Amino acid sequence: MATVKIGIIGAGSAVFSLRLVSDLCKTPGLSGSTVTLMDIDQERLEAVLTLAQKYVEEVEADLKFEKTTNLDDAIIDADFVINTAMVGGHTYLEKVRKISEKYGYYRGIDAQEFNMVSDYYTISNFNQLKYFVEIARKIEKLSPKAWYLQAANPVFEGTTLVTRTVPIKAVGFCHGHHGVLGIIEKLGLDKDRVDWQVAGVNHGIWLNRFRYEGKDAYPLLDKWIEEKSKDWKPENPFDDQLSPVAIDMYRFYGVMPIGDTVRNSTWRYHRDLETKKKWYGEPWGGADSEIGWKWYQDTLGKVTEITKKVAKFIKENPKARLSDVMDNLGKDLPEKQFVLELERILDPERKSGEQHITFIDALLNDNKDRFVINIPNKGVIPGIDDDVVVEIPATVDKNGIHPEKIDPPLPQRVVKYYLRPRIMRMEMALEAFLTGDIRILKEFLYRDPRTKSDEQVEKVLEEILSLEGNEEMRKHYLKK
Amino acid sequence: MATVKIGIIGAGSAVFSLRLVSDLCKTPGLSGSTVTLMDIDQERLEAVLTLAQKYVEEVEADLKFEKTTNLDDAIIDADFVINTAMVGGHTYLEKVRKISEKYGYYRGIDAQEFNMVSDYYTISNFNQLKYFVEIARKIEKLSPKAWYLQAANPVFEGTTLVTRTVPIKAVGFCHGHHGVLGIIEKLGLDKDRVDWQVAGVNHGIWLNRFRYEGKDAYPLLDKWIEEKSKDWKPENPFDDQLSPVAIDMYRFYGVMPIGDTVRNSTWRYHRDLETKKKWYGEPWGGADSEIGWKWYQDTLGKVTEITKKVAKFIKENPKARLSDVMDNLGKDLPEKQFVLELERILDPERKSGEQHITFIDALLNDNKDRFVINIPNKGVIPGIDDDVVVEIPATVDKNGIHPEKIDPPLPQRVVKYYLRPRIMRMEMALEAFLTGDIRILKEFLYRDPRTKSDEQVEKVLEEILSLEGNEEMRKHYLKK
Numbered sequence: 015m016a017t018v019k020i021g022i023i024g025a026g027s028a029v030f031s032l033r034l035v036s037d038l039c040k041t042p043g044l045s046g047s048t049v050t051l052m053d054i055d056q057e058r059l060e061a062v063l064t065l066a067q068k069y070v071e072e073v074e075a076d077l078k079f080e081k082t083t084n085l086d087d088a089i090i091d092a093d094f095v096i097n098t099a100m101v102g103g104h105t106y107l108e109k110v111r112k113i114s115e116k117y118g119y120y121r122g123i124d125a126q127e128f129n130m131v132s133d134y135y136t137i138s139n140f141n142q143l144k145y146f147v148e149i150a151r152k153i154e155k156l157s158p159k160a161w162y163l164q165a166a167n168p169v170f171e172g173t174t175l176v177t178r179t180v181p182i183k184a185v186g187f188c189h190g191h192h193g194v195l196g197i198i199e200k201l202g203l204d205k206d207r208v209d210w211q212v213a214g215v216n217h218g219i220w221l222n223r224f225r226y227e228g229k230d231a232y233p234l235l236d237k238w239i240e241e242k243s244k245d246w247k248p249e250n251p252f253d254d255q256l257s258p259v260a261i262d263m264y265r266f267y268g269v270m271p272i273g274d275t276v277r278n279s280t281w282r283y284h285r286d287l288e289t290k291k292k293w294y295g296e297p298w299g300g301a302d303s304e305i306g307w308k309w310y311q312d313t314l315g316k317v318t319e320i321t322k323k324v325a326k327f328i329k330e331n332p333k334a335r336l337s338d339v340m341d342n343l344g345k346d347l348p349e350k351q352f353v354l355e356l357e358r359i360l361d362p363e364r365k366s367g368e369q370h371i372t373f374i375d376a377l378l379n380d381n382k383d384r385f386v387i388n389i390p391n392k393g394v395i396p397g398i399d400d401d402v403v404v405e406i407p408a409t410v411d412k413n414g415i416h417p418e419k420i421d422p423p424l425p426q427r428v429v430k431y432y433l434r435p436r437i438m439r440m441e442m443a444l445e446a447f448l449t450g451d452i453r454i455l456k457e458f459l460y461r462d463p464r465t466k467s468d469e470q471v472e473k474v475l476e477e478i479l480s481l482e483g484n485e486e487m488r489k490h491y492l493k494k
Numbered sequence: 495m496a497t498v499k500i501g502i503i504g505a506g507s508a509v510f511s512l513r514l515v516s517d518l519c520k521t522p523g524l525s526g527s528t529v530t531l532m533d534i535d536q537e538r539l540e541a542v543l544t545l546a547q548k549y550v551e552e553v554e555a556d557l558k559f560e561k562t563t564n565l566d567d568a569i570i571d572a573d574f575v576i577n578t579a580m581v582g583g584h585t586y587l588e589k590v591r592k593i594s595e596k597y598g599y600y601r602g603i604d605a606q607e608f609n610m611v612s613d614y615y616t617i618s619n620f621n622q623l624k625y626f627v628e629i630a631r632k633i634e635k636l637s638p639k640a641w642y643l644q645a646a647n648p649v650f651e652g653t654t655l656v657t658r659t660v661p662i663k664a665v666g667f668c669h670g671h672h673g674v675l676g677i678i679e680k681l682g683l684d685k686d687r688v689d690w691q692v693a694g695v696n697h698g699i700w701l702n703r704f705r706y707e708g709k710d711a712y713p714l715l716d717k718w719i720e721e722k723s724k725d726w727k728p729e730n731p732f733d734d735q736l737s738p739v740a741i742d743m744y745r746f747y748g749v750m751p752i753g754d755t756v757r758n759s760t761w762r763y764h765r766d767l768e769t770k771k772k773w774y775g776e777p778w779g780g781a782d783s784e785i786g787w788k789w790y791q792d793t794l795g796k797v798t799e800i801t802k803k804v805a806k807f808i809k810e811n812p813k814a815r816l817s818d819v820m821d822n823l824g825k826d827l828p829e830k831q832f833v834l835e836l837e838r839i840l841d842p843e844r845k846s847g848e849q850h851i852t853f854i855d856a857l858l859n860d861n862k863d864r865f866v867i868n869i870p871n872k873g874v875i876p877g878i879d880d881d882v883v884v885e886i887p888a889t890v891d892k893n894g895i896h897p898e899k900i901d902p903p904l905p906q907r908v909v910k911y912y913l914r915p916r917i918m919r920m921e922m923a924l925e926a927f928l929t930g931d932i933r934i935l936k937e938f939l940y941r942d943p944r945t946k947s948d949e950q951v952e953k954v955l956e957e958i959l960s961l962e963g964n965e966e967m968r969k970h971y972l973k974k
Contacts (some may be wrong), residue, residue, distance in 0.1 A: 127941065266933055282940040282948065399877065430921050431937065434914060441910050453746055457911070460762040461607065463943035468762065 016378040017046040021088030023149060024099025024166065025051035025081075026058030028065065028321040029355055033366035034096070035066045036359040039075035041371055043379035048078040052088035053099070058318065059083070061325035065336075068328050072336060073362060085149065089156045094374055097149055098165040100133065101141040102483060104311055110138045110478055117474040119464050120286065121302065126462070128278045128436040131217055132307045134168045136443040137455055138478050140487035143447045146172045150180035161377075163187055163370050164388070170216040171440050173388045174403040175447070185415070186388025186403060187369050188216050190273025196255040197221075197270065201234050213395055213420045216388050216405045217274040218436050220267065220428050222420060235270065248295035251306030259283045259293035259300075267432065268425040277302055278436070281463060336360060373410055380412035387415065395420060397429045402437055452491040496858040497526040501568030503629060504579025504646060505531035505561075506538030508545065508801040509835055513846035514576070515546045516839040519555035521851055523859035528558040532568035533579075538798065539563070541805035545816075548808050552815060553842060565629065569636045574854055577629055578645040580613065581621040582963060584791055590618045590958055597954040599944050600766065601782065606942070608758045608916040611697055612782045612790075614648045616923040617935055618958050620967035623927045626652045630660035641857075643667055643850050644868070650696040651920050653868045654883040655927070665895070666868025666883060667849050668696050670753025676735040677701075677750065681714050693875055693900045696868050696885045697754040698916050700747065700908050702900060715750065728775035731786030739763045739773035739780075747912065748905040757782055758916070761943060816840060853890055860892035867895065875900060877909045882917055932971040 020038075025031045031051060038044055051066070053059040063081045070077045082088060089095055111122040111132075119125070124135040135142065146164070153160050164173045164186040173186030191212050198205045203226055211223035224231045239261055246256055254260060260276045262283075271278075277300060283293040287303050294300025301310055324339050337360060358364055365372065369385050376383045384407060391404040394417045398404060408417045424433075439458065446454035452475070459471045479488040500518075505511045511531060518524055531546070533539040543561045550557045562568060569575055580587075591602040591612075599605070604615040615622065626644070633640050644653045644666040653666030671692050678685045683706055691703035704711045719741055726736055734740060740756040742763075751758075757780060763773040767783050774780025781790055804819050817840060838844050845852065849865050856863045864887060871884040874897045878884060888897045904913075919938065926934035932955070939951045959968040 266937060280937075280940055282945075285946075397879065426921075427925075430918060434918060438910060438914060441906075445907075457746060457760075460760055465762075466765075 016043065017048070018044060018093040018374065018378065019048045019050060019091050020374070021050045021052060021092040021095045023052050023085065023088050023095065023097040025062055026053035026055045027098050028058065028062050029317060030098050030165070030368070031062045032065060032069065032359050033355075033368045034371055035069060035077070037365050037368060037371035038077055039070060039073050040362065040365055041375050043375050043381060044371065045076045046078075048080065050080040050082060050088045050092065052082045052085060054083055056083060057322065061322045064325040064328055065321065068336060069359070085152060086156065089149070089152050089160070092153075092157050092160045093378075094161045094163060094370075095149065095153055095157070096163040096165055096370055097146070099145065100166060101139075101145045104133070104314070106141075106481075106483065107133055107135060108311075109481055110135065113477045113481075114474060117470050117477075118466065119462070119474065121284070121304075123459060123462070123474060123478075125284070125302070126439055127280050128218060128432060129439060130277050130279065130284055130302045131167070131274055132302045132310075134217065136168050136171050136439065137446060137458055139168070140447065140490065141483065142166070142168075143171065143175060143444075144486070146176055147179060150176045150182055150184065153182050154180050158182065161185065161374075163373070165368075165370065168216075169388055170218075170403060170405075170436075171443055173216070174390075174401070174440060175444055177390050177403060178401055178444075179448070185373075186216060186405070187373070188274070188386075188388070188405065189367055189369070190217060190275065191219060191386040191405075192367055193255045193273035193276070194221060194224075197224075197235065200256055201231075201238055203231070203234070211407055211418065211420065212272050212386060213406050213424055214275065214404065214428065214433060215402070215436060215440075217278050218433060219272045219275050219386070219405050220424055220432075221270040221272050222422055222424050224270070235264075246295070248298065248300075251294075251298035251301040251303075251309050254294050254300055257294050257300070262293070267427045269428065376410040377412065377414070382409055382411040384409050389415060389417070395424060395429070395433075398433060398437065402440070446491075450490040450493055455491065496523065497528070498524060498573040498854065498858065499528045499530065499571050500854070501530045501532060501572040501575045503532050503565065503568055503575065503577040505542055506533035506535045507578050508538065508542050509797060510578050510645070510848070511542045512545060512549065512839050513835075513848045514851055515549060515557070517845050517848060517851035518557055519550060519553050520842065520845055521855050523855050523861060524851065525556045526558075528560065530560040530562060530568045530572065532562050532565060534563050536563060537802065541802045544805040544808050545801065548816060549839070565632060566636065569629070569632050569640070572633075572637050572640045573858075574641045574643060574850075575629065575633055575637070576643040576645055576850055577626070579625065580646060581619075581625045584613070584794070586621075586961075586963065587613055587615060588791075589961055590615065593957045593961075594954060597950050597957075598946065599942070599954065601764070601784075603939060603942070603954060603958075605764070605782070606919055607760050608698060608912060609919060610757050610759065610764055610782045611647070611754055612787045614697065616648050616651050616919065617926060617938055619648070620927065620970065621963065622646070622648075623651065623655060623924075624966070626656055627659060630656045630662055630664065633662050634660050638662065641665065641854075643853070645848075645850065648696075649868055650698075650883060650885075651923055653696070654870075654881070654920060655924055657870050657883060658881055658924075659928070665853075666696060666885075667853070668754070668866075668868070668885065669847055669849070670697060670755065671699060671866040671885075672847055673735045673753035673756070674701060674704075677704075677715065680736055681711075681718055683711070683714070691887055691898065691900065692752050692866060693886050693904055694755065694884065694908065694913060695882070695916060695920075697758050698913060699752045699755050699866070699885050700904055700912075701750040701752050702902055702904050704750070715744075726775070728778065728780075731774075731778035731781040731783075731789050734774055734780055737774050737780070742773070747907045749908065856890040857892065857894070862889060862891040864889050869895060869897070875904060875909070875913075878913060878917065882920070926971075930970040930973055935971065 059081050114122040124138055153162055162182055162184040169186040169188050176184045194210050198208050207227050209225040212219040213222050214220050254276045259279055264270045287299050290299030290303040298306035300306050327339055372383055375381045386407050388403045388405045391398050391402050392400045394406050395404050406417050408415050442454050442458050456471050459465050539561050594602040604618055633642055642662055642664040649666040649668050656664045674690050678688050687707050689705040692699040693702050694700050734756045739759055744750045767779050770779030770783040778786035780786050807819055852863055855861045866887050868883045868885045871878050871882050872880045874886050875884050886897050888895050922934050922938050936951050939945050
């Protein structure tokens with residue numbers, strides 16, 4: 015049993031923070047720990063703190079909270095620093111997207127083959143990458159023994175950047191591999207009898223092993239595809255694990271793309287809204303269409319609003335229980351997912367599905383467990399450079415992280431035709447960020463199928479570099 | 495001293511064959527050898543034989559000739575098989591290009607980022623790749639100790655294919671690295687005091703080492719660029735070693751692209767004729783524009799014509815000397831290059847610049863020499879798969895091929911941003927060829943910036959597969 019201090023950067027993300035708090039309350043080995051909630055948005059931070067404290071009180075857990083708007087406070091004395099912050103928030107992303115579309119880059123210049131996730135900006139997200147390095151350097155200086163847990167996107171670029179440049183213990187997390195459970199559920203299998211493995215890079219992972227009761231389970235998936243895929247309809251924009259595009263990618267690559275990997279296909283599936291609808295389902299055309307992404311942003315907005323409302327209610331009714339609040343505010347609850355999410359958080363038996371707290375427990379208390387995490391490759395996936403962060407299964411215990419042998423290996427098509435081109439764009443994004451050589455950003459765009467002229471590239475970059483808040487990015491790239 | 499039998503497949507290529515014959519006559523160690531000229535075009539074959547015999551007689555060399563239209567004859571008892579054949583010839587290439595352009599693929603579907611050379615077809619060239627394997631298998635069966643020298647394009651795909659699939663001694667040749675001499679000459683340097691090295695893949699090689707009298711020579715190049723590049727004008731469509739595009743690539747990648755590498759840039763430099771002219775110079779826009787390539791084809795046609803004419807003259811005037819012929823037919827000689835070429839062939843002191851004969855001499859007679867050749871990487875260029883054929887400098891002697899250490903290493907930009915994407919397309923072309931999975935050809939085109947719809951891909955492939963002569967290709971890809 016260990017008490018620790020965990021700093022959460024970007025803690026104003028209510029759902030994420032409450033998931034972690036809920037997981038902590040359900041982890042006896044971490045009882046007595048301190049959570050430092052850090053965010054620059056005071057109002058959201060306050061709301062999250064209220065809810066977290068209420069929750070801890072109700073489940074009678076032993077957790078202490080601190081809140082701060084100062085990054086250092088979240089790092090000093092911390093054993094673990096979890097970063098989920100998005101610098102500039104969605105507002106910045108949408109500004110860049112709007113400028114991009116003005117110059118012919120549908121869904122933004124960061125939307126690229128194998129990187130279509132709408133908040134996964136890699137080349138125009140200077141402030142975000144810079145923040146990653148700033149946090150890592152502060153950890154190196156203030157709490158050099160602390161672990162850095164990268165939860166903020168872009169996890170692939172971010173974790174690779176930090177592990178290459180700052181000598182601290184860093185690991186990236188994503189819940190995308192839960193897509194496997196979606197398949198297991200859809201096929202009506204007992205998840206405890208499924209032997210699965212995924213490997214790749216963040217948002218580019220593939221189900222290399224899928225066995226049921228000792229036998230290859232892919233034929234069961236094939237049967238489902240044959241018999242049931244024609245009736246498939248998405249329940250929400252993110253419901254794409256068994257969409258036509260996932261099946262099409264599976265047929266070509268030989269194994270299933272898992273989680274956000276399905277979103278990260280080629281332009282063939284993303285050319286325009288109509289194409290997206292065909293492949294990702296009606297009516298949204300997936301999470302990354304103009305409709306699907308609006309749905310997501312609206313939902314996020316409602317969640318923020320409801321969080322504040324619930325927090326206010328609790329403040330005004332200090333004796334109320336969280337379950338009462340749900341009944342009281344039920345009519346305002348925005349979307350089915352949020353209700354399910356709250357139910358899950360309130361359920362004393364279930365953990366959130368986020369891996370961070372279980373990871374900490376495994377490391378500190380030797381509660382050995384299996385994770386899918388992002389760490390430098392170092393030979394785990396042959397054919398990929400050692401210093402590229404890959405997303406792979408690993409067991410974690412007090413001795414550290416033990417990557418599994420990837421068996422069977424990823425198909426060559428996945429490595430050569432999918433991962434490598436994705437990795438190349440990561441390399442360009444990081445080199446541009448590290449050197450400030452604007453020619454790399456330009457080269458990135460010269461190779462973009464939407465680019466028709468040099469002028470288009472010059473103009474879109476110039477306008478993005480002129481955005482308020484991008485003064486430092488501008489200086490970085492135009493220093494010569 | 496060794497007498498050998500050398501089979502030349504595609505020997506109707508007059509200039510190439512005469513270069514080899516000329517080199518042989520200037521290589522005392524190979525005196526007494528036999529050359530088997532093989533081509534399916536009887537008329538061209540006959541003409542080449544006449545000229546070769548005449549040449550040998552004039553220089554009083556000891557060489558025997560055989561001619562044949564049968565592939566086996568060129569392989570049985572051969573010690574070296576040199577393949578320079580282009581199955582279907584330019585006629586096939588132009589048919590495919592025409593179909594491609596009808597569907598929106600300017601310069602053909604095989605024209606791709608880093609592969610713009612107009613007779614370097616990789617995905618629509620099924621019969622060519624098949625012929626490579628057929629020759630290699632025949633060597634394995636009929637002359638298993640013979641060396642296979644790949645001179646026909648695509649050298650990169652061809653040599654990689656053969657070395658991966660047939661267990662014979664194979665090596666690929668190209669003269670592109672002579673571009674280094676072009677730079678040396680332009681800078682007015684003494685080539686014997688230049689220490690240079692190039693590395694990459696065929697038509698994608700880079701001047702990683704360039705030293706003059708023990709010092710970095712790049713500053714001399716920079717000076718030339720600063721002072722003289724503005725006055726640069728191409729002398730012919732192929733004169734691009736110091737063109738604006740070469741300089742632009744040098745500035746981005748940090749080292750000079752050498753030889754045909756300059757042609758293999760991104761679409762940024764190739765979008766249309768106007769763009770090509772800007773980067774590759776007026777009036778042709780480089781060798782791979784519609785104008786530049788027509789110039790090349792016209793020149794080839796004239797060379798073929800003149801070869802036949804000269805052969806006819808020799809037959810009718812058996813006592814004439816080749817130099818007389820040049821005087822007699824001078825007015826008909828098509829282009830400056832051809833005259834220079836003939837002068838070089840006739841010059842007893844100079845070798846052709848083709849490496850094949852010198853390579854054979856080095857191997858057999860231990861006349862140790864330096865070559866730039868195409869062989870499986872096996873770690874020579876870090877970050878590239880072992881079984882990818884790379885173009886690198888090597889010394890050759892009786893003990894075999896000894897690759898040089900690439901020092902300094904290629905810049906990371908070259909490896910990550912140039913070679914790897916080029917290699918990916920090679921892999922796709924070879925996998926398509928080997929498996930017959932048409933989805934790979936489609937995937938190749940889905941990722942093409944010129945592709946706007948699935949229908950476009952279906953149509954262009956269907957029409958290419960319907961071409962006369964592509965019956966077997968059609969069967970291969972549509973067998974399911």
